[in-house]
Amino acid sequence: MTPGSTNGHEAPDPLARMHEQLRDSLGPRYELTAGGAARCSPRSERELLLVLKLVRDHGGKLGRHGPSGTPPVVVSRRALQLIGPWEPQSATVTAEAGALLSEIDRGALAQQLTVGPLTPRALQLELGDFLEGPYGGLRSVPGGRLEPLSVGLTAVMPDGLHAVSRAAPRHATGPGLNAFFLGAGGRMGVLLRAQLRLGARPIATRTTTFSIPSPAGLVAAVRRALLEGACVERLRVERRDGRVMAEVRFGGSQSQIDRDLATLGTHILGQGGRVAGHRLRRPEPPPAEPPPPEREARWEAVAKALEGGGSAALYRLSVDGAVAEGEVEGRDLSAEGPWSHPALEAIAAAVDPSASLGGPP
Amino acid sequence: MTAPAPLSASSLPPLSALAQAAAAELSELLPGRVSTADEDRISYARDMWPKAILWIRQGRIPPPPDLVVWPGSEEEVQKVIQLARAHKLPVIPFGAGSGVCGGVCAVRGGISLDLKRLERVEAVDGERFTVDAGAGVVGEPLERRLNAQGYTLGHFPSSIYMSTLGGWLAARSAGQLSTRYGKIEDMVVSLRAVTGRGEIVQTPERPCSGPDLAELLLGSEGTLCTFTRARLRVHPRPQHQAFRAFRFRSVEAGVEAIRRVLRDGLRPAAVRLYDPFDTALVARKKPHAPEDVVPPSERGILRGDLLPLLTRAVASRALGNARLFNRAADLFRRCLLVLMFEGEARRSLQEEGFARELCAAAGGADLGEEPARRWYATRYDVSYRMSPVVDGGMVADTFEVAATWDRVMEVYERVRAATAPLAFVMCHFSHAYVEGCSLYFSFAVASQGGDRALETRYDDLWKAALAAALAAGATISHHHGVGLLKSRALAEQLGDARRMLQGLKRALDPDGIMNPGKLLP
Numbered sequence: 001m002t003p004g005s006t007n008g009h010e011a012p013d014p015l016a017r018m019h020e021q022l023r024d025s026l027g028p029r030y031e032l033t034a035g036g037a038a039r040c041s042p043r044s045e046r047e048l049l050l051v052l053k054l055v056r057d058h059g060g061k062l063g064r065h066g067p068s069g070t071p072p073v074v075v076s077r078r079a080l081q082l083i084g085p086w087e088p089q090s091a092t093v094t095a096e097a098g099a100l101l102s103e104i105d106r107g108a109l110a111q112q113l114t115v116g117p118l119t120p121r122a123l124q125l126e127l128g129d130f131l132e133g134p135y136g137g138l139r140s141v142p143g144g145r146l147e148p149l150s151v152g153l154t155a156v157m158p159d160g161l162h163a164v165s166r167a168a169p170r171h172a173t174g175p176g177l178n179a180f181f182l183g184a185g186g187r188m189g190v191l192l193r194a195q196l197r198l199g200a201r202p203i204a205t206r207t208t209t210f211s212i213p214s215p216a217g218l219v220a221a222v223r224r225a226l227l228e229g230a231c232v233e234r235l236r237v238e239r240r241d242g243r244v245m246a247e248v249r250f251g252g253s254q255s256q257i258d259r260d261l262a263t264l265g266t267h268i269l270g271q272g273g274r275v276a277g278h279r280l281r282r283p284e285p286p287p288a289e290p291p292p293p294e295r296e297a298r299w300e301a302v303a304k305a306l307e308g309g310g311s312a313a314l315y316r317l318s319v320d321g322a323v324a325e326g327e328v329e330g331r332d333l334s335a336e337g338p339w340s341h342p343a344l345e346a347i348a349a350a351v352d353p354s355a356s357l358g359g360p361p
Numbered sequence: 362m363t364a365p366a367p368l369s370a371s372s373l374p375p376l377s378a379l380a381q382a383a384a385a386e387l388s389e390l391l392p393g394r395v396s397t398a399d400e401d402r403i404s405y406a407r408d409m410w411p412k413a414i415l416w417i418r419q420g421r422i423p424p425p426p427d428l429v430v431w432p433g434s435e436e437e438v439q440k441v442i443q444l445a446r447a448h449k450l451p452v453i454p455f456g457a458g459s460g461v462c463g464g465v466c467a468v469r470g471g472i473s474l475d476l477k478r479l480e481r482v483e484a485v486d487g488e489r490f491t492v493d494a495g496a497g498v499v500g501e502p503l504e505r506r507l508n509a510q511g512y513t514l515g516h517f518p519s520s521i522y523m524s525t526l527g528g529w530l531a532a533r534s535a536g537q538l539s540t541r542y543g544k545i546e547d548m549v550v551s552l553r554a555v556t557g558r559g560e561i562v563q564t565p566e567r568p569c570s571g572p573d574l575a576e577l578l579l580g581s582e583g584t585l586c587t588f589t590r591a592r593l594r595v596h597p598r599p600q601h602q603a604f605r606a607f608r609f610r611s612v613e614a615g616v617e618a619i620r621r622v623l624r625d626g627l628r629p630a631a632v633r634l635y636d637p638f639d640t641a642l643v644a645r646k647k648p649h650a651p652e653d654v655v656p657p658s659e660r661g662i663l664r665g666d667l668l669p670l671l672t673r674a675v676a677s678r679a680l681g682n683a684r685l686f687n688r689a690a691d692l693f694r695r696c697l698l699v700l701m702f703e704g705e706a707r708r709s710l711q712e713e714g715f716a717r718e719l720c721a722a723a724g725g726a727d728l729g730e731e732p733a734r735r736w737y738a739t740r741y742d743v744s745y746r747m748s749p750v751v752d753g754g755m756v757a758d759t760f761e762v763a764a765t766w767d768r769v770m771e772v773y774e775r776v777r778a779a780t781a782p783l784a785f786v787m788c789h790f791s792h793a794y795v796e797g798c799s800l801y802f803s804f805a806v807a808s809q810g811g812d813r814a815l816e817t818r819y820d821d822l823w824k825a826a827l828a829a830a831l832a833a834g835a836t837i838s839h840h841h842g843v844g845l846l847k848s849r850a851l852a853e854q855l856g857d858a859r860r861m862l863q864g865l866k867r868a869l870d871p872d873g874i875m876n877p878g879k880l881l882p
Contacts, residue, residue, distance in 0.1 A: 090765035090796045091624065134570065142628050144594075145547055146567075151765065151796055163858035168763040168836035169794035170544050172533035172580055173843055173851055174880050179576035180861050188572070189861075197796050200624055220488070227490060227596050228704050229541075229628050256626045259711055266705070296568035319490055319594065320550070320567050331568035339571030343562050343869070347577065350868035351861060360571075 015070065018058035022073070025050055036071035037063075043079040045096075045192055051075055052156055052190060056356040062186065063358040072358060077128050080192065083107050091198045092151060092167065097128030097191045104196070113198035115139075115149065117233040117251065119315040119323045120291035121333070128191045134296075134333045136183030137194075144226030144319035148182055152195040155181050158188070158352035167195045180351065185336045187358050188351045202251030205233070208261060209276040210268045212244045215306035217271030219299045223319050225264040231256070232264070235322070237302070238311035245276060294323050297330030305329070336361050366420025370399035373425055380427035380470065383448045387430055387472075390440055394431040401429045405453075405473040408460035410846065411758045412819060419812045424466045426453055426473035433478040435553065435561065435589040442587070443559035445472055445874055452557075453876050454587035456528030457499060459520040461759065462844025464532065464582050468878035474587060476527050485510045485595055491550050492595050496527030496588040512595040515542025515630075518840075519741055527588045532842035533580040535799070537740055539792045540623075541630035541703065544840060546579045548594045554578055554586035557870025562586065577865060582842055583876035585869040601706035602630075603713035604733035607698045607725035612636050613770060615696040616790060616798075618723035620766050622700070623795045625719060627712045631701040632793040633736065636773075637693035639787040639803075683807075687781040698725060699733045755807045756819050762830045763839040765797040772800055772833040779829035780804060783822040792839060799839040802826065823847075848882045 019038060023030045029041040042048040055062055055073050063072025080096035083104055087093065088111050095104050102123050105115045116123070122135050131137035131150055138146040152167030165178050180188045212218045218237065226232070236247040248264060250257045265275065298321040305312060305328040312326030324330055331337065338361055339345060345360040352359070376384070376397055387395045396402075406425035407413035413423045427450075432438045445452045451471025458465060467473060479495035482503060486492070492512070494503055500521035507514055517536040518524060528534070529545040530552065536542065552564045552575050564575040578586055609615035615634040622629065700716055702709040717727060764772045773788060780786045784804040792799035806822055808815040827850040830837055836854065837843070843851045852859055859881060866873070866881075 087765070087767050089620070089767045092765060092796055136573065142626070143541065143543065143547075145543060147547075157857070157860060159860065161857040161860065163861060164856060165858065166834070166836050166854060167765050168839075169765065169797040170533075170535070170546075170763055170792070170799075170839060171836040172535075172838040172840045173836055173847075173854060174580050174582070174862060175578065175585070175865060176546075176573070176576035176580065177855070177858055177861050179573045182572065183570075184572040199795060200626065223488075223490060224597070228708060231626075252626055255711070255715060259708055263705065263708055266707075298568065318567075331570065337570035340565040340569035341562070341571070341574050343556070343560075344571050344574055347572075347865055347868040351864035 014058040015060055018054050018060045018073075021054050022051065025054070033074075038071070038073045039076070040073060041076040041079060045080060048075065048077065048080065048190070048192070049156060049160070053160055056158070056160060056354070059354065059356075061356060061358050062190070075190075078126060082193075086111055088113070091200070092195050093198060094193055094195045095127050096193045097126065097131075099127050101125055101127060101130055108198055109201065111198070112201045114201040115196060115198055117315065119294055120287065120325070121294050124290065127194060127196075128186075131182055131194060132184060132186045132191055134183070134331070134336055138316070140231075140316045140318050142229045142231055144223065144317075146316070146318050147197075148178065149196050150178065150182070150194040151197045153178050153181055154192045154194070155189040156192060158354075158357050162192075163189060185358070185361060187360060188348050190357065200252070202233075202253075204254050204257055205249055205251045206257050206261065207247060207249045209245060209247045210265070210273050211276040212246060212268055212271055212273035214271075215244055215303035217273060218244045218246055218268075218306070219303050221264065221267035221271045221273065222317065223299065224267040225260070226317060226319050228263050230260040230263040232260070232317050233315075235314040235317060236312070237306060237314065239306055239309050244306055292325045294325055294333045295328060295330030296333055297321050297324045297328045301329045366418070368403065368417065368420055368422060370403070372420075372422055373399055373402055374470065376427050377470070379448055379450060383444060383450050383472065384428045386444055387428070387441065390444070391430055391432060391437060394433070395428060396430075397428045402426055405429050405455055405458075405465065405475070406467060408458045408463065408465045410461055410463040410466075410844065411756045412816065412846070413463055413466065415756055415812065415816055415819070423463075424468045425470070426467040427470045429455075429473040429475060431475045431478055435479070435555065438474065438476070438479070438587060438589055439555045439559055439561055441472065441474060442555050442557065442874075446557065446559050446872055449872055449874065451874050451877050452583075452587070454527065454531065454583040456497070456525035456531070457523045459524040459528065460532060460842065460844060462842050462846040464842060464844035464876070464879055466845055466878075468845070471874070476587065476589070477525065479527075479589055482506050485512050490595050491592050493590060493592050494526055495590055496525060496530070498526050500524050500526070500529070507595055508598060511598055513598050514548065514593060515596055516545060516548060517740070521741065526591060530579055530588045530591060531582050533840060535792055535840035537791075538630040538701075538703070540632050540794070541628050542596065544792075546576070549575055549579065550592040550594055551575065552578060552588060552592075553590040554588045556586040557872065557875040561589075566592075580842070582844065582879050584880050585865060585875055587875075599703035599705075599709070601703065601709050602737075603702040603709045604730040604737065605700045605713055605717060605720075606728040606730070606732035607700075607720045608728055609634075609696045609698060609723070609725050610694060612696055612773065614724045615698050616766075616769055618698060618720045618725055619790065619793050619798065621719045621723060622716050623793050625715065627716050627719075628702075629700045629712070629716065629793075630703045631699065631737075632791055632798075633699045634790040635697045636788045637696055639789055640695055640697040641693040642787070683784050683786075684782045686785045687777070697728075697732060699736045701733055701737060754815065755805055756815060758804050758806070758819070759841070760802040760804065760826050760830075761799055761839045761841055762802075762835040762837060763792070763797060763799045764833070764835040768834040769798060769800065772830060772835045775829040775833040776800070776802055776826055779825040780822055783818055783825060800835070843880050845879060848878070848880055852881055
């Protein structure tokens, strides 16, 4: 029995019709789940567009995180996993939303390019989930900044039309419309594919351990080095004998690594630190499956955790903060949280008045 | 060329009853800071859009506001917008008027909201490397105040003496050292603004959830909100600067050198490649030492060197045959590349050294430091006095686009080809990124048929330039914005995605009072 279906004497429930049509159109790729919700796995962009149309036309709601009112239709884009074309001159690649970032990165290897450095958990995500989800599609770039991995996007808007943003490194053509999709949980548009900015694949890595008198000194040194242009792939930190031990992994060309090491080293020396020359006491754990939870944290939270004797592995470093594995307070990146500003809800309501894409969380 | 026609206040549209009522109410709210005087309405009717300057020469006043107000606080800005909303009267935020796309023309009258009184700059937070500054602060005093504390914003648009922070945010401004420090949107930590609903909005700092609200406000050119304040990233003042210039045999070779420098992880502060005629023109100052060129700032070329030369020697009659002129320019081949690195001494010297190797490998001839130092010394060599140019029967304008590297040469060729019959055109490449760069075209337009014919030709030029850029896959602006000038082209660039922009407008400015007619037609 399809939820909401009626006998022949009453007008059929639109949601019941939606479910019937979804089942008819997708066959085994449609599955009814508990609470009247449904899960769809369209195998092509065309099927995905059909799902969105049926949901919209019948007053349904797309969703990910359980019903509020109308039971949601949860859509998997995993079958949309085409990667390419590669554009080696611009160091970009176009990939569909269901492609795993780890798969894209493997493909980039042949071009001597990389999507990284990304956090361990991010690397396991589908592209669409990385861009739309709590990571917001962000990665760190030289200068201590964060920047979207995508340089151009194609998405389906709530009205079913396509939004295609022109690939350009920057623009001055009004508000950044990609922001309707990045970090928005698919609630103002559903991503189909993106053109990604890649970087030169590191040809070497180096890990150096520093000892610094205080957490505040570490944070000050790292911030200064990032502003100067140093790139850090990963920073593992812990307290030992009253000092902070910081194991830094650099990647790039040999000259790049030398420059970054010298820059960070100078600032760590300036904070009374020194090269410790040995690894952290805790051996590097084997890669976990799945990787441990990650949180987006400010540097103040990192310093506080270290003051309390905590330890952490830090990725996606910027002047404002980092993504942390370990005992650091911050925003949980495994779940979509309520949006940080009420104006965003008003914007979502204006863009998708019927909330067919789920409405704000 | 006819003499400039006098401006007559009698040609100003009279104040509507609605505007008069609003002026009376605002005068109570902001005593002494509301004006309906003719000279103020005329002054605030335009920015530095060349077409508006042409109109002025013709004695035509660009669409003026009904009144001008000077609020002194965010609360006063909010009250003005709330009052405007109650009266359904347009509000046109106004910084320092340096825009070049007609973004402040009051196409439906209304209130010109001058924000220069919001100029307070707080002390730098030296731990987080941020500064809080009011939207009305002019660029150069802001930088000077930061320098006094040992910091820099790193934002150096050529308009730095006559543009405000709010204007930078509204139009997604870029400075000459953007390759290192980023564009203004890269420097924003958080923003404060008053929306068309009359509500104060503060964008959240990271970590935060949901879409990036700041990204949805930046570049809105006053059509959604007016910025009142921003928290910006600052950097320690650089210890050292390293300069280098190179000569390349072709544009392609120079572009490839820039691409390799960026791909290799180097981060010059300034990158500027001048196309052949641009290079040759500025080299004329030293005819006996062709390597010793003087690279100008972008407008310095046009208004400082090119236009006086052309005005005297060639005159608008000859420039009327732009195609011929552009063919002559094709005789030149060599291109000048200017690089500047800054920051910590050891790092900037190392990076400059690696860049030298990469440029040599790409076929660049090392010209030493001097051409780059000269560019730096004259980087604000900008004259805003367009009137003498227009008096000479010409209009000069600039068009800055951006594209990924695989499209850069096509954009260059197609825009040149499309505009060559209509204007003298040259270009430089700057604001480089790993995946692409900005192309900055400079045009000189002339016509033998008088002011109206010149205006027609100017319009034709822009239609051709925008169509060519769009066809080649570029975005139609990298840092000047859209305004009135490019609004139709923006609709074309966005396609169906303009519905998202319209949704944003409905959400933040439901009555459509904020700077009507801009961004989207």
